[in-house]
Amino acid sequence: xxxxxxxxxxxxxxxxxxxxxxxxxxxxxxxxxxxxxxxxxxxxxxxxxxxxxxxxxxxxxxxxxxxxxxxxxxxxxxxxxxxxxxxxxxxxxxxxxxxxxxxxxxxxxxxxxxxxxxxxxxxxxxxxxxxxxxxxxxxxxxxxxxxxxxxxxxxxxxxxxxxxxxxxxxxxxxxxxxxxxxxxxxxxxxxxxxxxxxxxxxxxxxxxxxxxxxxxxxxxxxxxxxxxxxxxxxxxxxxxxxxxxxxxxxxxxxxxxxxxxxxxxxxxxxxxxxxxxxxxxxxxxxxxxxxxxxxxxxxxxxxxxxxxxxxxxxxxxxxxxxxxxxxxxxxxxxxxxxxxxxxxxxxxxxxxxxxxxxxxxxxxxxxxxxxxxxxxxxxxxxxxxxxxxxxxxxxxxxxxxxxxxxxxxxxxxxxxxxxxxxxxxxxxxxxxxxxxxxxxxxxxxxxxxxxxxxxxxxxxxxxxxxxxxxxxxxxxxxxxxxxxxxxxxxxxxxxxxxxxxxxxxxxxxxxxxxxxxxxxxxxxxxxxxxxxxxxxxxxxxxxxxxxxxxxxxxxxxxxxxxxxxxxxxxxxxxxxxxxxxxxxxxxxxxxxxxxxxxxxxxxxxxxxxxxxxxxxxxxxxxxxxxxxxxxxxxxxxxxxxxxxxxxxxxxxxxxxxxxxxxxxxxxxxxxxxxxxxxxxxxxxxxxxxxxxxxxxxxxxxxxxxxxxxxxxxxxxxxxxxxxxxxxxxxxxxxxxxxxxxxxxxxxxxxxxxxxxxxxxxxxxxxxxxxxxxxxxxxxxxxxxxxxxxxxxxxxxxxxxxxxxxxxxxxxxxxxxxxxxxxxxxxxxxxxxxxxxxxxxxxxxxxxxxxxxxxxxxxxxxxxxxxxxxxxxxxxxxx
Numbered sequence: 119x120x121x122x123x124x125x126x127x128x129x130x131x132x133x134x135x136x137x138x139x140x141x142x143x144x145x146x147x148x149x150x151x152x153x154x155x156x157x158x159x160x161x162x163x164x165x166x167x168x169x170x171x172x173x174x175x176x177x178x179x180x181x182x183x184x185x186x187x188x189x190x191x192x193x194x195x196x197x198x199x200x201x202x203x204x205x206x207x208x209x210x211x212x213x214x215x216x217x218x219x220x221x222x223x224x225x226x227x228x229x230x231x232x233x234x235x236x237x238x239x240x241x242x243x244x245x246x247x248x249x250x251x252x253x254x255x256x257x258x259x260x261x262x263x264x265x266x267x268x269x270x271x272x273x274x275x276x277x278x279x280x281x282x283x284x285x286x287x288x289x290x291x292x293x294x295x296x297x298x299x300x301x302x303x304x305x306x307x308x309x310x311x312x313x314x315x316x317x318x319x320x321x322x323x324x325x326x327x328x329x330x331x332x333x334x335x336x337x338x339x340x341x342x343x344x345x346x347x348x349x350x351x352x353x354x355x356x357x358x359x360x361x362x363x364x365x366x367x368x369x370x371x372x373x374x375x376x377x378x379x380x381x382x383x384x385x386x387x388x389x390x391x392x393x394x395x396x397x398x399x400x401x402x403x404x405x406x407x408x409x410x411x412x413x414x415x416x417x418x419x420x421x422x423x424x425x426x427x428x429x430x431x432x433x434x435x436x437x438x439x440x441x442x443x444x445x446x447x448x449x450x451x452x453x454x455x456x457x458x459x460x461x462x463x464x465x466x467x468x469x470x471x472x473x474x475x476x477x478x479x480x481x482x483x484x485x486x487x488x489x490x491x492x493x494x495x496x497x498x499x500x501x502x503x504x505x506x507x508x509x510x511x512x513x514x515x516x517x518x519x520x521x522x523x524x525x526x527x528x529x530x531x532x533x534x535x536x537x538x539x540x541x542x543x544x545x546x547x548x549x550x551x552x553x554x555x556x557x558x559x560x561x562x563x564x565x566x567x568x569x570x571x572x573x574x575x576x577x578x579x580x581x582x583x584x585x586x587x588x589x590x591x592x593x594x595x596x597x598x599x600x601x602x603x604x605x606x607x608x609x610x611x612x613x614x615x616x617x618x619x620x621x622x623x624x625x626x627x628x629x630x631x632x633x634x635x636x637x638x639x640x641x642x643x644x645x646x647x648x649x650x651x652x653x654x655x656x657x658x659x660x661x662x663x664x665x666x667x668x669x670x671x672x673x674x675x676x677x678x679x680x681x682x683x684x685x686x687x688x689x690x691x692x693x694x695x696x697x698x699x700x701x702x703x704x705x706x707x708x709x710x711x712x713x714x715x716x717x718x719x720x721x722x723x724x725x726x727x728x729x730x731x732x733x734x735x736x737x738x739x740x741x742x743x744x745x746x747x748x749x750x751x752x753x754x755x756x757x758x759x760x761x762x763x764x765x766x767x768x769x770x771x772x773x774x775x776x777x778x779x780x781x782x783x784x785x786x787x788x789x790x791x792x793x794x795x796x797x798x799x800x801x802x803x804x805x806x807x808x809x810x811x812x813x814x815x816x817x818x819x820x821x822x823x824x825x826x827x828x829x830x831x832x833x834x835x836x837x838x839x840x841x842x843x844x845x846x847x848x849x850x851x852x853x854x855x856x857x858x859x860x861x862x863x864x865x866x867x868x869x870x871x872x873x874x875x876x877x878x879x880x881x882x883x884x885x886x887x888x889x890x891x892x893x894x895x896x897x898x899x900x901x902x903x904x905x906x907x908x909x910x911x912x913x914x915x916x917x918x919x920x921x922x923x924x925x926x927x928x929x930x931x932x933x934x935x936x937x938x939x940x941x942x943x944x945x946x947x948x949x950x951x952x953x954x955x956x957x958x959x960x961x962x963x964x965x966x967x968x969x970x971x972x973x974x975x976x977x978x979x980x981x982x983x984x985x986x987x988x989x990x991x992x993x994x995x996x
Contacts, residue, residue, distance in 0.1 A: 163235050164831040166194055166242070170934040177201060178211070185230065185242060187835035188842060189893045191886055192230055193246070197239040208239060215241045217283055217306040225274035227294065227304040231834075235827050246302055247887070248295030249877040256360050261388070261433050262424060262443065264357035267293065267301045269417040271350055274303045276410020279343030286341065288349035289330040290356065297878055297887060328369040328376075329362045333401050336373035344403040347413055351398030351406075355381065358388060363399070377401070390432045391420065540568050541577050553585050554611060561585050562615065586615035593625050602636055605629050635672065642669040643678050655686050656712050662686055663716045683717050691722035698729055701737065701775055706730050737775060744772045745781050757789050758815065765789055766819070790821035797829050801836060809833040853891050860888040861897055871912055873905050873931040881905060882935065906936035913945060922952040922975070950980035957989045961996070969993060 161168055167184040172193060174180070183194040197211045215232035218241075222228070231242040251267055252259070259267075271293055278285060285292075285306060292305045332348035334341050356362050363381035366372045381399050384392050394416055400406045407413040424433045425443035435443070544564035547553075552560045558567075562585045568578040593608035609625050616622055646665035649655075656663045663686050670679035694709035707730045713723040748768030751757075756764045766789055772782035797812035810833055817826050849857065864884035867873075872880045882905060888898040909931035916925035929945050936942065957972035973993060976986045 161196065161238070163194065163196070163238065163240055164828055165835060166192070168194065182245060183242070187838040190890065191245040192242040193227075193244065195241045195243060199237040211239050211241070214306045218243070218304075221278055221281065221283070221306075223274050223277045225270045225300065225302050226278065227302045233827065233830075234823065236824060243304070244302075246294040246296050247878045247883045248297050248299060250290065251293045251295060251301060252290045252356065258360035259357045261358065261391075262421070262435075264354055265417050265421055265424075267357065268350060268354040269414045269421070270301045271303055271353070272347065272410040272414040272417065274410070275343060275346045275350065276412075276414065278303075279346065279410060284341055284343055285346045285349075286335070287327055287330075288346050288353065289327050290353055293353070295878075297883075328372040329364065331373065331376060332403075333377045334403060336376045342403070343410070344406050344408060347407055347410060348399060348403075350413070351395060354398065355384075355395065358384065358391070388432060390429050394420065537568055537572060537575070540564055541575075541581075544568070544578070544581055548581060548584060548588075551588075553588055582615060586612050587621075589615060590621055590625060593629070597625065597629055597632060600632075602629065602633055606633070639669050639672050639676065642666075642672070643676070643682070646679075646682055650682065650686065655689055656716060667716075684720075687713050687717040687720045687722060690716065691720075691726060694722075694726045695729075698726070698733055701733075703730050703733055703737065706733075741772050741775060741779070744768050745779075745785075748772070748782070748785050752785060752788060757792055786819050787821075790816045790819040793819070794821055794825055794829060797833075801829065801832050804836065804840075806833055806837045806840070809836075849892060857888055857891045857895065860884050860891070861895070861901075864888060864898070864901055868901060868904070868908065871908075873909055873912075873928070874934055875927065882931075902935070906932050906938075909935065910941070910945070913949075917948055917952050920952070920956065922949055922956055922972075925949055925952065926975075946979040947983065950976040950978075950983055951985050953979075954983070954985040954989045957993075961989075961992055966993070966996065 161181070163183075165186055167186055169182045169184065172180045172182055178195050178197045181194045181196065183192055184190070185192045197208070201208070212232070215229055218227065219229040219232070227246065228244040229241060230244065233240060258264075271288070275285065275288070283306070285303070287305060288303070293301050293303055295301055328336075330349040330352045332341065332345035335345055352362060364372050364375040364379065366375060381395075383389075384395065397406055397416075398413065407416065420429070421443065423429050424435060427435060427437075541564075543559075544561050547559060547561035547564060554560050554562050556563075558564075561581060565578045565581040565585065568575050569582070572578070589608050589612035593605045593612060596602075596605035596608060605625075606629060609622065609629060612622055613626075642665050645660070646662045646669060649660060649665060650662035654661050658664065663683065666679045666682040666686070670676055670683070673679070690709050690713050694706045694713075697703075697706040697709060706726060710723045710726040710730070713720050713726070745768070748765045751763070751765040751768060758764050758766050761767070765785060769782040769785040769789075772779050773786075776782070793812050793816040797809045797816065800806075800809035800812060809829070813826055813830050813833065817823075861884075863879075864881050864887075867879065867884060868881040874880050874882055877883065881901065885898045885901040885905075888895050889902075892898070909928045913925050913928035913932065916922070916928060926949060929942075929949055932945060933942050953972045953976035957969040957976065960966075960969035960972060969989070970993060973986070973989050976983075976989065980986055
């Protein structure tokens with residue numbers, strides 16, 4: 119009857135007075151004060167009989183229990199009620215049960231039941247008695263064992279990942295051995311669907327155990343099934359060497375090592391496994407094995423080679439043992455593999471992990487690409503053609519030179535009548551307001567045409583200045599009218615004509631100020647329109663109403679802002695009418711207040727308030743009618759039927775409008791009580807389906823959880839008894855042989871005094887294994903019943919022999935198999951006095967440190983006993 123503290127992922131228990139860290143008989147010992155040996159066994163779960171504690175952690179305690187309806191052993195995991203203050207713990211506890219219940223795999227611990235009794239959440243799981251995969255001494259395991267365990271868990275992870283779940287906390291504590299030595303994975307408490315958007319923690323939060331988490335977990339990044347395979351690689355490393363590859367003083371340092379450092383290489387004798395381990399522990403997920411099946415296949419390759427004796431440097435194995443190993447491996451794997459050692463690098467994943475190093479390009483080629491390409495020289499044609507072209511070019515140059523040197527004389531030859539005609543046209547264009555243009559008919563074009571021929575022409579110069587002044591006037595008029603775009607265009611044209619001036623500078627300064635203010639208003643209006651289109655009408659400084667209001671304060675004439683506020687008021691009125699139609703009268707009235715805040719005096723607000731008042735009056739009368747109808751239906755026995763004309767329907771309609779209505783809530787409670795009475799009657803009549811239906815309906819109505827749980831337990835037990843009676847079959851010859859083997863081993867363990875140790879090999883575990891095959895085995899039941907008396911006898915013998923440490927183990931065996939609290943308390947007092955006597959002898963022999971340890975053990979059982987206090991006084995005075 120072992121005590122595997124690491125089993126079922128509950129962690130190492132703290133030191134405690136009576137329970138010595140095992141918390142036997144109590145739910146938790148947070149204050150770590152000594153507890154009397156007569157402390158009552160207070161945990162009770164309907165349908166289960168708790169035998170002993172298997173382990174305990176910060177979140178839950180795991181007990182070995184009997185599921186009474188089917189008389190089978192289960193590991194009963196009970197959540198610490200103190201954690202219910204944080205809903206995350208309850209969510210995680212239920213998540214573990216739901217996920218594990220969906221996973222049906224040979225190497226995943228099965229879940230039989232999940233429920234709640236009072237403040238106790240519990241999960242009934244498959245009980246595995248084989249103990250942990252790593253001993254407390256931290257010694258390495260055999261290579262063959264380590265590879266097999268890793269392969270089995272790899273298949274379990276592959277299965278879970280294929281179902282869409284990532285475990286996220288693969289470590290030795292979460293891997294337990296069955297009685298036949300096979301491994302199973304447990305504790306899906308922090309697992310979640312690989313594609314789930316729901317997180318248990320903030321983005322970037324790190325979840326898992328630091329020594330086993332993948333680099334992506336250590337970075338707080340999203341993970342998938344390949345993170346679980348990395349963690350399993352760490353487990354394999356620890357199985358082979360007895361230590362994890364990365365260790366440091368704090369979790370942060372360990373996480374950094376996972377991210378940045380390569381794991382220490384395996385010893386030379388295990389170097390054949392190094393290529394496979396390198397792929398398992400690759401820093402990047404894409405360079406690892408991609409599925410659990412891929413990892414399992416790689417491990418099988420090594421197992422076949424070991425079984426055939428092809429890796430003597432790794433494992434030397436006898437022919438008989440090798441044949442046995444081959445027989446236990448899949449036939450397809452063995453048959454498909456030729457007689458050859460595993461490749462130096464595991465095939466699939468190693469190729470995945472190889473990457474070509476980036477290559478530097480040739481600098482000369484880069485330079486050639488960037489260098490401008492020189493155009494090819496044109497072919498020369500005949501020499502005569504080139505000479506003709508050259509002569510023509512020289513002639514044109516001579517003509518141009520002649521015109522240049524005689525331009526003044528040529529200008530004097532122009533007739534004055536043509537310039538005067540151009541000036542007349544320019545003045546006419548100026549009078550007509552045709553100031554600028556591009557077709558040669560505007561005033562500015564005509565004046566400038568004159569100035570090109572006569573730069574000092576005073577009439578033309580005056581005309582150009584007038585054009586500039588008139589453009590300034592137009593810019594001012596546009597600015598005053600708020601047409602900033604036109605004002606900016608005319609001011610630019612004026613600067614092109616006048617090239618500056620105080621009047622132009624003044625207009626441009628005023629224009630810049632107006633543009634700045636207009637840009638701010640435009641920005642507000644744009645934000646307001648965007649907020650309105652996004653549905654953010656009211657409620658904050660960034661809402662559409664607030665932004666339109668600020669824009670209107672800056673420009674009271676802004677039609678856009680005014681229309682925006684009117685649109686918001688209209689939208690709010692529509693929302694108010696929708697709320698009114700949905701019966702949400704308080705919300706509709708609040709919308710009327712919002713309309714007043716957005717657009718004071720808007721007609722929609724008083725209209726909406728009047729509609730709300732009328733609706734309140736009608737709703738109150740409707741509720742009164744529903745309550746009267748529900749109470750009449752309850753008296754008539756119409757609890758749930760007929761549809762839409764029963765008491766439940768009437769009361770729920772009332773609560774939909776008035777959730778706190780006391781009459782409706784009382785009515786539903788009375789319906790639930792009636793359903794519980796009907797469910798109890800159905801159980802008595804052995805109608806399990808009807809009972810389950812009635813209990814579901816009662817629970818939905820909020821009936822007391824304790825009463826529902828008791829009746830549900832009775833219904834479940836009845837169903838299982840019916841199923842067992844229908845399915846019980848005789849033992850096969852093979853099962854009979856196994857039964858006899860278990861009974862023989864149990865009798866031998868009983869005779870040798872191995873009552874509760876070692877795990878899986880003690881009398882208690884072996885008798886229970888026999889009962890798992892034949893629950894009516896009289897021999898096994900008699901053996902179990904004899905354990906407590908024999909433990910008491912061996913305890914007395916050890917006390918008489920002055921061996922309190924041996925007596926303590928038999929006290930544990932007695933406490934595990936007997937509910938006799940008085941005898942347990944008496945034995946504890948006897949053991950305390952034996953330790954005190956031993957301490958007296960050690961003081962006499964000058965052995966102070968051993969005497970202190972004896973005092974500490976004595977205080978665990980009877981700290982107030984005079985003999986124990988006397989020993990403490992002597993040690994304090996010495």
